[in-house]
Amino acid sequence: MTSIGLQHYLLLAAALFCLGILTMTLKRNAIGILIGVELILNAANLNLVAFTRYRTGAIDGQIVAVFIILLAAAEAAIAIAIFMNFYNSLATIDVDRADQLQG
Amino acid sequence: MNVNTWLEPIVFFLFAGVVLFSAIGIVLTRNIVRAALFLLGTLGGVAGLYFLLMANLLAAIQLIVYAGGTLVLIVFGVMLTSKSPWVRFAPSRSEAAAATTIGLVLFAALAKIVTGIDWTVAAHPADQPATVRQVGNLLLQQYLVPFEVASVLLLVVMIGAAYLARPEN
Amino acid sequence: MSQATIPWIEPVPEKRVAMRRKALLVLFGGGLTALIVGCVMLGVFRALPDQVGTIVFILAGVLPILGGLGLIPLGLLNGSVVLTTLGFAQIGIGALVGGLLKATPIDPLVVGVLLLVIGPIAAGLAMLTAAGVIVAFKQVVQLLLMRWTALILFCGGIVSIILLVWAHAFVFRYVAQLANDTTLNTSATTTFGGDLTIAELSTRFSGNWRPVAFVLWPLQFGLIRDLIAMGGVIGFISIIPLYTIWWERKVAGRIQSRLGPMRVGGWHGWAQSFADGMKLICKEDFVPPEGDGTLFRLAPYLAFVPAICAFIALPFATTYVFRDLDVALLFILAMLGIEVLGVIIAGWASNNKWSVYGAMREACQMVSYEIPMGMALLVPVMTAGALRLTDIAKLQQDGFGSWLAWNNPFCLIAFFCYYTASLASCKRAPFDLPESESELVAGFHTEYSGFRWSLFFFAEYAAMFAVSGLAVILFLGAWYGPLPLSWAPAGNDIASAVVRGLLFDGPILFILKCGLLLYVQIWIRWTLPRIRIDQVLYACIQVLLPLTMLVVLGSTFWLLFDNSAHPAFESFAKVVRGLLSLVGVVISIAIAGFIIFGFVNRRRLVGTLAIEHFPGS
Structure with missing residues (x-):
């Protein structure tokens, strides 16, 4: 059986990243876009941790991954708060309808 | 093992x-x-x-x-x-087609890059799991500034989210 | 009065008698055949050691395929789904075994002995036991109606699971010893990566002991050991809710001046939960047509599986732990957090106003209690300087005074904060907003019935045990008794092992302590009224959160000064620790006194309240 190396993880992360991009482009629901962003951040984290294990042997990548998880949580909190306001004023969270500033 | x-x-x-x-x-x-x-x-x-x-x-x-x-x-x-x-x-169908094409092209490019590089040169995988103590030491010594910035960021986010989601009087 | 006039005492219907006869026939016949097949195969293997490969290939690979090929037309002609499926299954098994034997260099003797000797003999014994139970049904019922059956079953279940875990650990240690034995382990890895081959094991177990080698061989694989231990965990998790529910109903009954379940099973309705379980399995399996069916079916498992997973990392004693993770505390908290998601999804998928309200409340509540809960748990973690639960427990082995709850004043406050937050995390009163049955019908599980409904309850009671276990490990001396471990008898004989296990160290003490905390949870639920959702949010975010923040801060300063660099503060800390231990003793005695008072007066309370305070009685 093949042994698992860095390449496998990188390929998986690349696929996850592309699926995240697809989610962001295909969803019009603001929360769907947020979910796509989470996928992309997870792909980045996976890369960091895989590099940490297979290339450096140190754990710096894990620390960066911790910060990314923290930022993702913060981003989700703010994003949900913004969506609430958006929903309160427009009664929808379809991002295509957020064009009121276009005049 | x-x-x-x-x-x-x-x-x-x-x-x-x-x-x-x-x-x-x-x-x-x-x-x-x-x-x-x-x-x-x-x-x-x-x-x-x-x-x-x-x-x-x-x-x-x-x-x-x-x-x-x-x-x-x-x-x-x-x-x-x-x-x-x-x-x-x-x-719409055209949107889906365009997005899928972009996604596939992106994945193909990334896969080409990933598989094209010989990663095994510097590979010496870590065999022991990183302990909590190691991570904690790094966080409080080498990465102390980002750690503190992150804590400030969390505070700002907390206040910001509470401000954004407050009921309008 | 003749029996026929009483509609509910009917003679046993003819159909059931026939069914019983059929079941007996199948079990006896099948069991005997399986036993004979196993013994014959054993004889064949011993007589013809050279042809084992061919025999196994024909019997376990070719024969099932032929049988399957014969069964499928038969099933199709008779229109029997069972026969057809059986045929396909046989072909699949035959192909799998044959392929394994041909494609991999696996020892055919191993497959042969496991599939054709040990398997049939074990199955035969199990079937014969089942047949015996059917024959001796009346006697078994008599046995179950005895006075102490509940206690015996409960203790027996827990003890047997502990024994299972112990035997598992013992056998595995033995296997590891064999694997490290260089005189025995001469060859490199086998196909599946195990270190030992059957041939190597057989040199240790020769003659009549040879079957032991076959039994031990699979145990060297981590996955198989994990499956066995997982069986123990799941067994424990099913015993705990069954008896906690019965116990809760008894306690609730006494608190409300009634008796609680009294009939099923004879002695104090001990079999009530089993009867309820049977009823729940037979109930209509309702899925709301306007809801999201898939999510509705998925949600109970989403609540139940994380609750089981929490027990993977929860240690019962130093060696009684499934996986001694170094991040066990975080892992358990994460699993309890994911369980909440199941509740929210259940409420959402029901498409019922009350369910959605329940789910919303659960989400609100979760966001507010998680932070104080985590912060309160930080205090003992900081004091111990470790995140591995077994390491934290090790600090508390020097008797009552060394328990972390009395380590400093902040720990004691943190314990109460954690206990309050853990009530909210288990959706227990006074924080049972998600299901508040007097306002929301039944909250998130309004639309659930039958087996899925019971899964929510299994998850809830398993989570109750898990949070109590965390409280015990982090604050109340883990699995160590109130006396210092150094006083324990050190001998290797049975007597000192029993004394050690009952008084000083071990899973029994841990389960007893968890049981005490469970009792307090039940007690609080039936004593306090439910509070409003805004009061829950207020209590968690505006009271508990600042309090835990202060406690964490104070504990940090305490730890900063409480060391040999500050001798004055160290002696002050010792005095405070002694005083707090006294407080702990007083609290423990008070709680025990309340419990004993309630237990002693349980009958009098029912009698006086029911008779004297009711008009006309």
Whole structure:
């Protein structure tokens, strides 16, 4: 059986990243876009941790991954708060309808 | 450990399968609650991969912050905003085709790059899982400034979210 | 009065008698055949050691395929789904075994002995036992109606699971010893990565002991050991809710001046939960047509599976732990957090106003209690300087005074904060907003019935045990008794092992302490009224959160000064620790006194309240 190396993880992360991009482009629901962003951040984290294990042997990548998880949580909190306001004023969270500033 | 040599590929492909299946589910489903649940699958699978990559603490943080906290927040947001006249957010066929093409091209390019480089040159995988103590020491010594900045950021986010979501008087 | 006039005492219907006869026939016949097959195969293997490969290939690979090929047309002609499926299954098994034997260099003797000797003999014994139970049904019922059956079953279940875990640990240690034995382990890895081959094991177990080698061989694989231990965990998790529910109903009954379940099973309705379980399995399996069916079916498992997973990392004693993770605390908290998601999804998928309200409340509540809960748990973690639960427990082995709850004043406050937050995390009163049955019908599980409904309850009671276990490990001396471990008898004989296990160290003490905390949870639920959702949010975010923040800060300063660099503060800390231990003793005695008072007066309370305070009685 093949042994698992860095390449496998990188390929998986690349696929996850592309699926995240697809989610962001295909969803019009603001929360769907947020979910796509989470996928992309997870792909980045996976890369960091895989590099940490297979290339450096140190754990710096894990620390960066911790910060990314923290930022993702913060981003989700703010994003949900913004969506609430958006929903309160427009009664929808379809991002295509957020064009009121276009005049 | 000999057991790992045959167990590791199986576990890797298991978790990778879960991650990819749920991620594809997120892309394909129209129902946003189901998308959030598929996200749980992806996050859990990635946490499993972290365990496999000897990052136990990170896996636990992933589960507790992402799966336990962020995901509940997302589901909560979905529940509060779902009653809307435009619930179906289906993209048009041309949009879907364009997005899929872009995604596939991107993946092909990334895969080409990843497979084109000989990664084994500098490979010396870590065999021991990183201990909590190691991570803590790094956080409070080498990465103290980012750590403090992050704490300030969290405070700002807390105040900001409370301000944004406050009832309008 | 003749029996026929009483409608509910009917003679046993003819159909059931026939069914019983059929079941007996199948079990006896099948069991005997399986036993004979196993013994014959054993004889064949011993007589023809050279042809084992061919025999196994024909019997376990070719024969099932032929049988399957014969069964499928038979099933199709008779229109029997069972026969057809059986045929396909046989072909699949035959192909799998044959392929394994041909494609991999696996020892055919191993497959042969496991599939054709040990398997049939075990199955035969199990079937014969089942047949015996059917024959001796009346006697078994008599046995179950005895007075102390409940206690015996409960203790027996827990003790047997502990024994199972112990035997598992013992056998595995033995296997590991064999694997490290260089005189025995000469060859490299086998196909599946195990270190030992059957041939190597057989040199240790020769003659009549040879079957032991076959039994031990699979145990060297981590996955198989994990499956066995997982069986123990799941067994424990099913015993705990069954008896906690019965116990809760008894306690609730006494608190409300009634008796609680009294009939099923004879002695104090001990079998009530089993009867309820049977009823729940037979209930209509309702899925709301307007809801989201898939999510509705998925949600109970989403609540139940994380609750089981929490027990993977929860240690019962130093060696009684499934996986001694260094991040066990975070892992358990994460699993409890994911369980909440199941509840929210259940409420959402029901598409019922009350369910959605329940789910919303659960989400609100979760966001507010998680932070104080985590912060309160930080205090003992900081004091111990470790995140591995077994390491934290090790600090508390020097008797009552060394328990972390009395380590400093902040720990004691943190314990109460954690206990309050953990009530909210288990959706227990006064924080049972998600299901508040007097306002929301039944909250998130309004639309659930039958087996799925019971899964929510299994998850809830398993989570109750898990949070109590965390409280015990982090604050109340883990699995160590109130006396210092150094006083324990050190001998290796049975007597000192029993004394050690009952008084000083071990899973029994841990389960007893968890049981005490469970009792307090039940007690609080039936004593306090439910509070409003805004009061829950106020209590968690505006009271508990600042309090835990102060406690964490104070504990940091305490730890900063409480060391040999500050001798004055160290002696002050010792005095404070002694005083706090006294407080702890007083609290423990008070709680025990309340419990004993309630237990002693349980009958009098029912009698006086029911008779004297009711008009006309």
